[in-house]
Amino acid sequence: MQDLLAVYRASVRARRLDERLSSLAHAGRIGAHPDARGFEPSLAAVVLALRPDDAVFPGLREHAAALVRGLPIADYVAHAFGTAEGPTHGHAAPAMLASRALRVGPPSGLLSNHLTHAAGHAWAGKLRRDDVVTLALFGEAAADAGEFHTAVNFAGATRAPIVFVCRTDRTGASGLPRPVERVIDKAVAYGVEAAEAPAHDVAGVHAALTRALARARSGEGPTLLEIVRTDPACPIESLRDALIAAGVWDSTQDFALHRDTTLEIEAAVRAAMAAAPPARASLFEHVFAALGPQLEAQQRALLDAPSGAPVAARRENES
Amino acid sequence: MTQKNMVQAINEALRLEMQRDGRVVVLGEDVGKVGGVFRVTQGLWDEFGDDRVIDTPLNEAGIIGTAIGMAAYGMRPVPEIQFADFIYPAFDQIVSEAAKYRYRSGGEYTCPMVIRTPYGGGIKGGAYHSQSPEALFIHTAGLKVVCPSNPYDAKGLLAAAIQDDDPVLFFEPKRVYRAVKMDVPDEAYTLPLGEAKVVRPGEDVTVVAWGAMLYEALSAAETVEAQGISCEVVDLRTLWPLDLESIVRSVEKTGRIVVVHEAPKACGFGAEILQLVTEQSFLHFQAPPARVTGWDTPFPYTLENEYLPLAHRIVPQLIATANY
Numbered sequence: 001m002q003d004l005l006a007v008y009r010a011s012v013r014a015r016r017l018d019e020r021l022s023s024l025a026h027a028g029r030i031g032a033h034p035d036a037r038g039f040e041p042s043l044a045a046v047v048l049a050l051r052p053d054d055a056v057f058p059g060l061r062e063h064a065a066a067l068v069r070g071l072p073i074a075d076y077v078a079h080a081f082g083t084a085e086g087p088t089h090g091h092a093a094p095a096m097l098a099s100r101a102l103r104v105g106p107p108s109g110l111l112s113n114h115l116t117h118a119a120g121h122a123w124a125g126k127l128r129r130d131d132v133v134t135l136a137l138f139g140e141a142a143a144d145a146g147e148f149h150t151a152v153n154f155a156g157a158t159r160a161p162i163v164f165v166c167r168t169d170r171t172g173a174s175g176l177p178r179p180v181e182r183v184i185d186k187a188v189a190y191g192v193e194a195a196e197a198p199a200h201d202v203a204g205v206h207a208a209l210t211r212a213l214a215r216a217r218s219g220e221g222p223t224l225l226e227i228v229r230t231d232p233a234c235p236i237e238s239l240r241d242a243l244i245a246a247g248v249w250d251s252t253q254d255f256a257l258h259r260d261t262t263l264e265i266e267a268a269v270r271a272a273m274a275a276a277p278p279a280r281a282s283l284f285e286h287v288f289a290a291l292g293p294q295l296e297a298q299q300r301a302l303l304d305a306p307s308g309a310p311v312a313a314r315r316e317n318e319s
Numbered sequence: 320m321t322q323k324n325m326v327q328a329i330n331e332a333l334r335l336e337m338q339r340d341g342r343v344v345v346l347g348e349d350v351g352k353v354g355g356v357f358r359v360t361q362g363l364w365d366e367f368g369d370d371r372v373i374d375t376p377l378n379e380a381g382i383i384g385t386a387i388g389m390a391a392y393g394m395r396p397v398p399e400i401q402f403a404d405f406i407y408p409a410f411d412q413i414v415s416e417a418a419k420y421r422y423r424s425g426g427e428y429t430c431p432m433v434i435r436t437p438y439g440g441g442i443k444g445g446a447y448h449s450q451s452p453e454a455l456f457i458h459t460a461g462l463k464v465v466c467p468s469n470p471y472d473a474k475g476l477l478a479a480a481i482q483d484d485d486p487v488l489f490f491e492p493k494r495v496y497r498a499v500k501m502d503v504p505d506e507a508y509t510l511p512l513g514e515a516k517v518v519r520p521g522e523d524v525t526v527v528a529w530g531a532m533l534y535e536a537l538s539a540a541e542t543v544e545a546q547g548i549s550c551e552v553v554d555l556r557t558l559w560p561l562d563l564e565s566i567v568r569s570v571e572k573t574g575r576i577v578v579v580h581e582a583p584k585a586c587g588f589g590a591e592i593l594q595l596v597t598e599q600s601f602l603h604f605q606a607p608p609a610r611v612t613g614w615d616t617p618f619p620y621t622l623e624n625e626y627l628p629l630a631h632r633i634v635p636q637l638i639a640t641a642n643y
Binding site: 087100108109118128146287 | 344370371373375376378380381384385386387388389391392393394411412415416420421422423424425426427428429460461463483484485513559560561562563564
């Protein structure tokens, strides 16, 4: 049985961070932050079930995966503020986190594109005969987009060691037209094993993922696991209540966890707000391994030009 | 040293790179057992097996998208898009993902891959087997674009592209595939990306071309030579990064420039080349910079020789530019 306390702690950290970053985004201190509240325990449960060598390809609203895998809150916040110290050095918007060391792949701003990368990553592991499973995370809407079908088709065709994990939220009425209610029904056509687990049942999510990982490792191929949320109650509070009822957690510990997490986040926010923005020249970094003549010339032109803000923004600040 | 055509030279580059580096894999539609529709990958499947020469489902976005994942894993994928006209389903994966993988991950992940694809007209292929979409990829930050004109360059440039740490679009002039044979060393070698080559020295007009149109430019240059017009023909070889220095050096000698490309005129790469040269060499110009290109129409089936900027259409432009 998985350590539910670890799942709970990771969920609280993800939630507090999401709340803080969303309020900073509302206040205009950082760019738009894709709020990912509502699936923290099941997300933490699947990510914590992986081995360190396994890889995760999150979508835009599964950015907590990097946190669960061990990315420090300070790095996460520095990234959201776009400082030079952040993991992407100011190149990418909030939630577009990536870490090679933690084996967290870069999410895409396009709904399902990362799923095909995950399928290729898993396929590469199989071709290299490595014992590595790739986890691909997405929300149900991504299953309407083309690359979902491409990715699941390729994964099915190559029997790649991959688990697609879909978050499906049925707590509200979805206005979107759908050919079928369940995303897993789309897996069947591609020869991909389908599994379903309720989001509020963290142990059940973990058990379903464990089966999918075992299938992947033994060469039986991919699984699509659909985690369905039907209970509008906060899944983190439900998990906390269950842990307290089981006698493995108490309100003093809970207070300390929230307090420590808040202190860690606030220290990170203060540091990020005090950090200098990336150097102007860094606009041209990481485009290519080496600049090349055209970018060298443009970098010189940038450095020769004055800095400034758009005219409209400047007028707004003056008034 | 043996006489080889471009198909053989590219095949040899792939084989040597696969022997040199176990991370290099070839994937695409029918590239394995069949050896590719143009037989460019013939024999590779027999030598390296289906773990390294991989037949994929017929889905270009999937070919490129999975190749991105393979590159993230640490491999060196060389996906083939069967015709450049089929690249559009993969366009999103190329421009939104591969091109920006290094940048938006802050260098955490890179995307070393070479997308090989035959391009260009002159084979009675109609709209879906004839286009030249190079400008779309040059316009996208994060991609290198290579287009060889002959077997020797193709072999060396492809090896360099495979060893490069960034995504490279490798456009192969299908009309040249078996039309040109030349001495190509049997052993491995690379030619640096980003270096143009003056293939015909001259004094009066600089002609810039690449791929299959190089031969049309050379033929036109020969024709006008009889009328006393000396053309310097530059084969770009790599389109991006652009070897502007070589073009500028030539233009500052001749004072005149004509760019030739198969792609449509509007926003074609010729426009960018001419503007970049203008910024540097304006005072050297003795004639307006000019282009001979495909028309701004879809690529035709029957009238492709009217569409393509063939020698007979380049000649009048060279004469007009020389006598301006």
